[in-house]
Amino acid sequence: xxxxxxxxxxKNIGSKRVEVFNNHGIYTLYDLLxxxxxxxxxxxxxxxxxxxxxxxxxxxxxxxxTFGVKPIRKGKMYQVMVNDKSGxxxxxxxxxxxxxxxxxxxxxxxxxHGKIDWFHGFSITHxxxxxxxKNDDPIxxxxxxxxxxxxxxxxxVGIDQRIFRKIIKEALSYKxxxxxxxxxxxxxxxxxxxLSEALQNIHYSSSNKKLNKAIKRLKFDEHFFLQLFMAxxxxxxxxxxxxxxxxxxxxxxxISESLNFELTGAQKKVIQEIHTDIKNNVPMNRLLxxxxxxxxxxxxxxxxxxxxxxxxxxxxxxxxEILARQHFSSFKTEFDKVKISCALLVGNMKKKERFSIxxxxxxxxxxxxxxxxxxxQEDVIFKSLNLVIIxxxxxxGVNQRAQLLNKGENPHFLAMxxxxxxxxxxxxYNGDMELSIIDELPKNRIPVITxxxxxxxxxxxxxxxxxxxxxxxxxMVIYPLVEESEKSDLAAAVQAxxxxxxKIFKKVSIGLxxxxxxTEEKDLIMNSFSKxxxxxxxxxxxxxxxVDIPNATVMLIEHAERFGLTQLHQLRGRVGRGAEKSYCIxxxxxxxxxxxxxxxxxxxxxxxxxISDEDLKLRGPGEFFGIKQSGFFKFKIADxxxxxxxxxxxxxxxxxxVEKDKNLKRKSNKLIRNKFLNEYSQYLDAISFS
Ligand code: ADP
Ligand code: MG
Numbered sequence: 283x284x285x286x287x288x289x290x291x292x293k294n295i296g297s298k299r300v301e302v303f304n305n306h307g308i309y310t311l312y313d314l315l316x317x318x319x320x321x322x323x324x325x326x327x328x329x330x331x332x333x334x335x336x337x338x339x340x341x342x343x344x345x346x347x348t349f350g351v352k353p354i355r356k357g358k359m360y361q362v363m364v365n366d367k368s369g370x371x372x373x374x375x376x377x378x379x380x381x382x383x384x385x386x387x388x389x390x391x392x393x394x395h396g397k398i399d400w401f402h403g404f405s406i407t408h409x410x411x412x413x414x415x416k417n418d419d420p421i422x423x424x425x426x427x428x429x430x431x432x433x434x435x436x437x438x439v440g441i442d443q444r445i446f447r448k449i450i451k452e453a454l455s456y457k458x459x460x461x462x463x464x465x466x467x468x469x470x471x472x473x474x475x476x477l478s479e480a481l482q483n484i485h486y487s488s489s490n491k492k493l494n495k496a497i498k499r500l501k502f503d504e505h506f507f508l509q510l511f512m513a514x515x516x517x518x519x520x521x522x523x524x525x526x527x528x529x530x531x532x533x534x535x536x537i538s539e540s541l542n543f544e545l546t547g548a549q550k551k552v553i554q555e556i557h558t559d560i561k562n563n564v565p566m567n568r569l570l571x572x573x574x575x576x577x578x579x580x581x582x583x584x585x586x587x588x589x590x591x592x593x594x595x596x597x598x599x600x601x602x603e604i605l606a607r608q609h610f611s612s613f614k615t616e617f618d619k620v621k622i623s624c625a626l627l628v629g630n631m632k633k634k635e636r637f638s639i640x641x642x643x644x645x646x647x648x649x650x651x652x653x654x655x656x657x658x659q660e661d662v663i664f665k666s667l668n669l670v671i672i673x674x675x676x677x678x679g680v681n682q683r684a685q686l687l688n689k690g691e692n693p694h695f696l697a698m699x700x701x702x703x704x705x706x707x708x709x710x711y712n713g714d715m716e717l718s719i720i721d722e723l724p725k726n727r728i729p730v731i732t733x734x735x736x737x738x739x740x741x742x743x744x745x746x747x748x749x750x751x752x753x754x755x756x757x758m759v760i761y762p763l764v765e766e767s768e769k770s771d772l773a774a775a776v777q778a779x780x781x782x783x784x785k786i787f788k789k790v791s792i793g794l795x796x797x798x799x800x801t802e803e804k805d806l807i808m809n810s811f812s813k814x815x816x817x818x819x820x821x822x823x824x825x826x827x828x829v830d831i832p833n834a835t836v837m838l839i840e841h842a843e844r845f846g847l848t849q850l851h852q853l854r855g856r857v858g859r860g861a862e863k864s865y866c867i868x869x870x871x872x873x874x875x876x877x878x879x880x881x882x883x884x885x886x887x888x889x890x891x892x893i894s895d896e897d898l899k900l901r902g903p904g905e906f907f908g909i910k911q912s913g914f915f916k917f918k919i920a921d922x923x924x925x926x927x928x929x930x931x932x933x934x935x936x937x938x939x940v941e942k943d944k945n946l947k948r949k950s951n952k953l954i955r956n957k958f959l960n961e962y963s964q965y966l967d968a969i970s971f972s
Contacts, residue, residue: 507961575724608830640662735868775821
């Protein structure tokens with residue numbers, strides 16, 4: 283048998299079962315071996331019931347003794363008692379009882395995994411569990427037992443853990459001769475198992491040590507191919523030529539001298555770094571990272587001013603219309619001083635207006651174009667685009683970035699983000715970029731005071747808000763809106779608005795803004811808010827990114843438990859942007875242990891780096907980056923949070939290979955090339971790879 287043979291050649295796979303495997307992307311023996319166990323049981327990972335400790339997560343092997351439905355105050359629960367001769371453990375379910383009920387028989391042997399509770403004895407609520415065979419016993423045999431992620435679909439064709447293991451064992455019994463993709467040098471330098479050894483040991487290994495080595499090799503592979511992508515992108519950018527933006531020109535000086543504040547040291551430093559890059563005739567590819575309120579906008583304006591001294595155009599793209607409009611207004615204020623024309627391009631513009639902008643752009647009359655992803659539409663054509671800036675770039679896809687860059691001739695590229703990306707993630711996701719960090723806030727800033735409150739305290743909070751408004755400060759109240767279409771959420775914001783207007787804040791000028799409003803309406807509201815004609819703004823999360831109203835001092839967030847940490851930090855960043863003392867009030871309406879943790883962190887720190895680290899740990903990278911990027915990380919086994927050392931070695935290996943052989947054309951890189959083309963086919967437009 284060969285690794286590329288179909289799984290139908292295996293004994294336990296007939297026509298019905300093969301369909302289920304195919305549905306899981308498994309066609310060949312090779313695919314099958316890539317269906318990794320989700321957990322392994324071994325002597326050291328299993329605990330005796332008598333040795334359990336409350337609060338600990340662990341695995342127990344025990345036998346079902348009794349089970350049954352039990353009435354409780356609100357409905358019923360399902361309980362299973364298990365015994366491992368050292369003690370008794372209770373498993374509790376509060377939902378899906380109808381399904382759970384039919385799963386157990388007295389005498390079933392289970393591997394149970396979960397967090398240990400104590401209430402009249404040890405218990406676990408909603409544990410993960412797998413049924414074992416009578417003689418599955420890692421403790422006395424010393425074997426490592428794999429547990430597979432089996433969906434109900436597998437179970438419906440009679441494939442349980444035992445059968446699945448049999449199938450894997452059969453596949454492993456043939457000498458499949460899986461070709462190695464790395465040179466022996468890479469294997470040796472990184473102390474890696476061969477692929478063949480890894481695919482054997484990830485399923486069945488005689489020791490924990492070997493299992494870990496298998497896991498390491500397979501994680502390494504996933505990181506390696508992502509880093510390969512980064513290396514190729516970086517190298518292909520480096521090999522391009524571009525216009526050097528060497529002249530300083532008159533605009534930079536006029537604008538920087540007109541500012542009514544002094545730039546921070548960090549702002550000066552990053553402007554210097556960027557300037558050094560754009561003077562080159564190799565395109566800049568740089569990420570500007572700075573916490574909320576650190577003053578990235580003025581940096582992007584001054585850098586644009588430098589670029590514009592070279593007879594060129596600049597494009598700035600932002601993820602939301604509110605933010606694009608705000609950037610437009612900031613850019614326009616500054617560039618009016620030097621008579622450079624700025625234009626705004628967003629979706630849903632009047633035809634005539636849009637046409638006139640596009641026309642000005644082609645002719646080079648428009649110097650700075652600010653907008654949303656409307657910028658990447660096909661008919662947007664620049665005369666000479668040499669600097670592209672993308673704000674909150676992680677909200678855009680890899681291909682969207684490429685499309686905008688394609689509108690110039692290898693333009694210099696600056697990405698900006700207020701989400702400080704933890705170090706390991708940064709070399710993963712932004713692995714091809716140089717990094718500039720604004721690690722200092724403007725001197726006049728006072729840290730925002732954050733308080734978590736229960737709804738009962740709101741009356742006091744409202745009085746406090748009235749007081750702030752009396753002092754001519756502005757306040758915002760945010761309601762969560764997970765999906766723009768979630769009507770009930772929207773209703774909550776509208777209702778609060780009515781309630782505030784007619785009852786609580788009668789004497790205050792109140793505005794409402796949400797995603798369902800027409801653009802003109804939103805503009806009107808945002809404009810009045812920034813002119814301080816509106817004192818209290820009720821909003822859904824459309825306000826989230828970037829909005830800059832230095833006079834705002836209170837940010838009240840309703841249902842704070844429903845927001846992610848980074849989002850809360852972003853929202854909080856809407857206040858405390860001026861010299862006034864500011865407050866962030868988080869209203870907690872419901873508590874889970876996870877949401878309590880988030881709110882605690884918010885109360886404890888204003889440090890965006892710390893917060894994003896915690897957020898990443900709590901949510902994992904997929905959600906952390908939002909939907910746009912998650913498809914990019916199709917990791918099976920790699921873990922961006924924990925694999926720091928592996929990422930660094932995989933990165934080095936990938937960059938070394940690309941350094942010598944950019945298009946992976948050498949014979950020794952053939953298998954790497956094939957796998958790369960296979961896994962990253964949909965992103966190849968974003969790099970030049972042939
Ligand atoms: P962010 O980095 O979150 O995008 P902004 O660029 O919107 O922050 O800046 C926040 C506020 O700080 C703006 O009102 C801006 O004018 C102001 N600001 C920027 N740099 C300085 C500085 N060096 N000193 C004082 N205020 C500054
Ligand atoms: Mg900003």
